[in-house]
Amino acid sequence: MSELPFHIYPLETGFHGPKRPVANPDLVAEYNYANFSPFKNSSGNTDEYIASAAKEIRRDIIRSLVEAKSGHSGGPLGIADVMAVLYFGGVMNYDATNPWLESRDRFVLSAGHMAPVLYATLANAGFMKKEELLTLRKLNSRLQGHPGRDMGLPGIETSTGSLGQGMGIAAGMALADKHVSKNGRRVYCITGDGELQEGEIWETAMFASHWKLDNFCVLVDRNHCQIDGRNPDVMEVDPVEDKWKAFGFHTIHINGHSISEIRNAYKEAATVKEKPTCIIAETYMGHPISFMNDDYRWHGKPPNKDQAVLALAELAN
Amino acid sequence: MSELPFHIYPLETGFHGPKRPVANPDLVAEYNYANFSPFKNSSGNTDEYIASAAKEIRRDIIRSLVEAKSGHSGGPLGIADVMAVLYFGGVMNYDATNPWLESRDRFVLSAGHMAPVLYATLANAGFMKKEELLTLRKLNSRLQGHPGRDMGLPGIETSTGSLGQGMGIAAGMALADKHVSKNGRRVYCITGDGELQEGEIWETAMFASHWKLDNFCVLVDRNHCQIDGRNPDVMEVDPVEDKWKAFGFHTIHINGHSISEIRNAYKEAATVKEKPTCIIAETYMGHPISFMNDDYRWHGKPPNKDQAVLALAELAN
Amino acid sequence: MTKFELLGKKATRFGFGEGLVTLGERYENVIVLGGDITGSVMTSYFQEKFPDRFFSTGIMEATATLVATGLALSGKVPFFASYGAFAACRNTDMLRISVCYNDANVKIGGGHAGISVGPDGATHQVLEEIAITRTLPNMTLIVPCDFAEAKKATIAMGEFIGPAYIRFGRTDTPMFTKDDTPFEIGKARVFREGNDVAICACGPMVWEALVAAEKLAEEGIQARVINVSTIKPLDNETILAAARECGAVVSAEEHQITAGLGGAIAELLVKNNPVPMEFVGVNDKFGGSGDPDELMALFGLTSVTIIESVKKVIARKN
Amino acid sequence: MTKFELLGKKATRFGFGEGLVTLGERYENVIVLGGDITGSVMTSYFQEKFPDRFFSTGIMEATATLVATGLALSGKVPFFASYGAFAACRNTDMLRISVCYNDANVKIGGGHAGISVGPDGATHQVLEEIAITRTLPNMTLIVPCDFAEAKKATIAMGEFIGPAYIRFGRTDTPMFTKDDTPFEIGKARVFREGNDVAICACGPMVWEALVAAEKLAEEGIQARVINVSTIKPLDNETILAAARECGAVVSAEEHQITAGLGGAIAELLVKNNPVPMEFVGVNDKFGGSGDPDELMALFGLTSVTIIESVKKVIARKN
C-alpha cells in the first residue's frame, strides 16, 4: 500500500501579476530592519526576553498598520504577549530556517483579522525579512489582509478570515497527528471571544473532545470586545469557561498579559491527557497603548501617522 | 406609520399537479376513522386521558408509516407522550377549527424527520381528517416526508428537515412575540439529541438567552440514539444539561414517558422569567413497541405489514 | 434619452442604509437584525433611529437568517445584513430551506461585494453569491448600480412580498442615477441607446459600461447599455430585444463569470436568440489585497476590458 | 461505436462506496469522515474495511468540512460525504474559503441528488449544488452517470490533487457503462454518434438521453449523446465540436436549469459558437414527496421531455 502524493507547502498561486510590493526604504532604514537578528525560541528564555519580543512585535504591528493605512490594531496588540510566548517561550516546535519541516507544531490563527500580529511574530522569529512587514495589505503582498495560504508565506499554515473556521481546520490537523500519523505534533489555535458566537466553534469543540485531542490547545482572546461594542452589548458569550467545560475541554483561565501565566498555562496544557485544552486569556484590546487600551473602536482601525508616533513612543524601551 | 402587508398562512404553492392522493378506503374503514372525534385540549384533562391520546397517536404513526412504506418510526413513537401533553394537556393555546388564529402559540418540530408524530397529533387534535394520515409521503400529499409549509397543512408553522434550523426559526418567532408584538404568545420547539451536534443549536441557544426569551421552551428528545448508532458511538453530546445551562437556559431533566413529569415541566417552564427553558426529556426511541424500543436501527425505518400488526396489537387498549 | 453624468462617488451600502431608514419610517413591522458589522453594512442608521426594532445577533449569520425567518413567519419584515461572503455563503442551507422553501418574507443584505473591497483580501471579496442566490427557487436578486438605486431597491424589496437578496459594495463608486430615475424590481433599464452591441451590466460595472460606450461612440460604435439591476427574475423582454436589435451582447459584473449575471443572460440567449456574447468579470479566480482601483484594473473590471470585449463580440457578428 | 445496453439498476452511491474501498486498499493516506448517514451515502463500506481511517463527525457538516481541510493540510486525502443538501449548502462558506481558497486536497461526496430521492421530499432533494460548487474557483465537479462510472470517478478524484465534489443519487438507476468504458476527469464522452442535435447530459439523465436518442432515430433524427460527467472543468472541445457538427444542443440534468450544467454549456456556446439550445431540468421549483418515477415524470426529467426539447431545438436551427 502506498501514499497518495500531495503538494501542500508552499503554494504560490495567489499572485495577481508579477510585481511584488517593495517596502519603503526610508522606513526600513528608520526602523533599522537591516540589522535585525531574530529572537530565539527556547523554554530557557527569561520572561523579560519574551516580554521584549512582545514589545517588538507590538512595535511592528504599529509600523505595518500605519504603512498599510487599513487593518486591525486592537486584537493584534492585545494578543502579542501570547504570541511571544508561543513562538519564543519554547512552547511551539518550529524552525524558521526550515519553515515547512514535517515535524513542526502547527499554529492556526482562527481569528484571521488578527493577521498583523501573526506576521509581526513570524518576522521576529525569522520566517521572513522584517521589511516585508511594510508591504502589509498591498497588492501582491504575501501579507494579505487576512492570512492567505495562496501567497506561500512561510509560517502560514492555512487561510483564515471567516470566523469560526480556523479552529475546525486546526482540529483536523490535530486529528491527523494524534490518530493517523501518531507523530506527537501539537496544534495551537487562537480564537477571538466574539468568534465564539459562531456555531462551528462549538461543533469543533464537541468534535475535539469526542476524539480526545489532547494534542490540541485553543486559546480564547478574552478581550470582551468585538466590532460593534463590548460582547454583552452585542451578544453575551459568558459564562465562557462553563461553555468550554460543558463541551469537554480542560480549561485554564489566565491573565493574557502575564508572560509567566501564559507560559504556565501552555505547560499545563501539554500535560493534560485525553482532553483538549482551552486557555481563556483575559486581555485588553489595543493593550498597552494608552489611547487604545480596552477600547473596541480600535478593533478594525489602523493608527494614523501621529497616533503611530505616540504609540511607538509608548513602546520605546 | 402603517404595516407592510404580508401573506403567511396558508401557503399552497407546493402542489405538483392537480391530483391529491386519496386514502385507502378499506383502511379508513378498518381504522374506523370516519367516526373519530378529536381529543380535547385542556389543563383539566387527566393523565389517563392524555395517555390514551398518546396511545392513539402511536397507533396512527404505525398506520401512516406502514402505508407510506418509508419514513421514521423511532423518534416519532418516542416523543408521542410529549406531543400528547403539548396538544392535549392545555400546554399550548390553539384552536384546531381556526388553525391560523393570530393568538395561537407556535410549535416548531426542529427535528423535521419526526413529522409522522406531528401529523398524527394534528389529526387527533382535529386539524385535519384522520384519513389524510394515510397519504403520508405520497405524491401531492400535504403530509410531506419532512414538514413542508408550501402544502398549506393547518398546524404546520414552518418547513423543517435540515437539522438545527427549526430551533432558530422558533427563536425568531419568540423574539417577535416577546420584543416586537409583545402579545404573550409562547413558542414550543422539539429537537433531537443528535441534532445538538449542529452548531446552529448553540448559536440559537446563545441568541435566545441573550434576548431573555422566557416565552421560548425547547424540549430535547433525549433518546441517546441517532442514525448510525447511540450518540456516544457517533458523537458524544453529554453532558447535555451542562451545555444548556452554560448557554443560559433554565433546564429541567425529566422522564419523557411520564405524562405527569412532562406536564409539570411545561408548567414550570411557563413560570421562568428572563430565561428560555430547555426540558431534557429522557425517552426511548420506538417506545413502547417491544421490538423497536431503544433500538437506533428504527430511526428511519417504517414497520412492514407484519410488524405493524404486532405493533398495533401491543398498542391495543 | 438624457445622458448620465457623474454626480460624485458614494458606496451603494449607504443607499441600503438610508433605504432601511425610509422603510422604518413608513412601516412599523420592518425589523433589522445586526451581525456585528452594522457600521460597515450601514444597518447602524436604522439602529440609531429605531432601536426598538433593531436586534443584535452577534456573529452567527446562519442563525440570524433563521431568526429572520421566524420573524417573517410572525408577520414582520426582517432585514438581515452582513458581508455577502457570510450573508449568502455561511447560511446557504438556511436560505435554501428556511427562507426560500418556506417562501418566507426575509430580506438579506449582502455587502462587501466584489474585489473593490480592497485591502481586506480574498476572504471578504465575495464573487460567488450571484450564482448561489439565483439558483434558489422563490428568491429575488437585486444588484443596484449606484447609491441612489441602492436606496430605491432597498425600499422596493421591503415593500415587495417574498425572499429577496440585495448585493452592495464597500467602496465609493460613481453616482449617476437620480431620484427620478425609475427603478422597478424585475425591470432592466436601457441607460444608453445603441444598436451595434448591448452591454448588460450590474452594480458599479454599469458606470464602467457607460464610460466604455462613450469611448466606443468616438470610434463610431453605438453600444446600448442596460442596467440589469434585477438578476432574478431576469427582464427577458428587455434583454431579448437588445439581442435582437444589436445582435451581440457583452455582460459586465464584479463576480465570477461562472454562473453569474453573464450566465443568466447566456441561458436566456441560447434558449431564445443565440447571438455572440462576451463576458467581463472575474475569471474563476479568488481576489486579493490591494487598493480597489489597482484590483479592478488588474482583474479587468474596467471600461477598458469592456471596450475590448465589445470589439471582440462585434467582430464575431457574422 | 458500441451501443449501450441496460445492464440492470443500481444507485450511483454504491459506486462511490466501492470506489472509496478501492482507494483505501491502494493508499494508506486516504481518510473518510462519516456524518451519521454513512449507511446511506455508503461510506459504511470504507468504515467496515478500514475502521482506523474512518472518523465519525456526527451531524456537523460545516465542521466536518473544516476537519477534512485540516487533514488535507496534513498530507491526508480526506473524503467527507453527506447528502448534497448538507455537503454543499450547509458548508458553502467552508467550501469557499477553507477548501477552495486554501486549494486544500479535500474530497466531498454529495448524495441524495435530485428529486429521484423520492418520499423524503424537498428538503432532501438537492437541485442547486451544481451551481453552488461550479462557481467556486479551484473546485472540480463530477457527476457520474451510473454505478460503474461513479466508482471510477471516485477513484479518479482521490488520485487527483485538488478540491473535488462528486454528486450521486439515492435511487437505483440504470447501469449501462462497463469496467472498460473510459473515464477521465475533465473529459466528456460521446456515448452515441449523431449530427442532428447534441444532447449533453449528466447523472442518470444520460441514460434518459440514450433512450430518447433511440426513439428519435426511429423518426430519422440522429442525436449525439454526450456524457458530461465532469461539469468543472468543462470539456469545451468535445462540446464545441458537437455544437459545430450538430448545430443545436439540449442539456439534461436532475438540477435546477438555473446556473446548472445547462448554464455552463450556455456560457460556453455564446462565447464561442452560439447555437440554439434547450434545457431539460427542474424549472426553478422545489421538489416534493412521491415515488421517484412519479416525480421524474411530473418534473419532466425523462426521455419524453428530452425528445420534445430535441424537436423544439431542431425546429429552431437557422
Ligand SMILES: Cc1ncc(C[n+]2csc(CCOP(=O)(O)OP(=O)(O)O)c2C)c(N)n1
Ligand atoms: C463569519 C464571519 N462573520 C463576520 C466577520 C466580520 N468580523 C471580522 S472580526 C469580527 C469581530 C470578531 O470579534 P472577536 O473575535 O472578539 O475579535 P476582536 O474584535 O476581539 O479582535 C467580525 C464580526 C468575519 N470575518 N467572519
Ligand SMILES: Cc1ncc(C[n+]2csc(CCOP(=O)(O)OP(=O)(O)O)c2C)c(N)n1
Ligand atoms: C443538516 C442535516 N444533516 C443530516 C440530516 C440527516 N439526518 C436526519 S435525522 C438524523 C439523525 C438525527 O438524530 P436525532 O436528532 O437524535 O434524531 P433521532 O434519531 O433520535 O430521531 C440525520 C443525521 C439532516 N436531516 N439534516
Ligand SMILES: [Mg+2]
Ligand atoms: Mg474580542
Ligand SMILES: [Mg+2]
Ligand atoms: Mg436521538
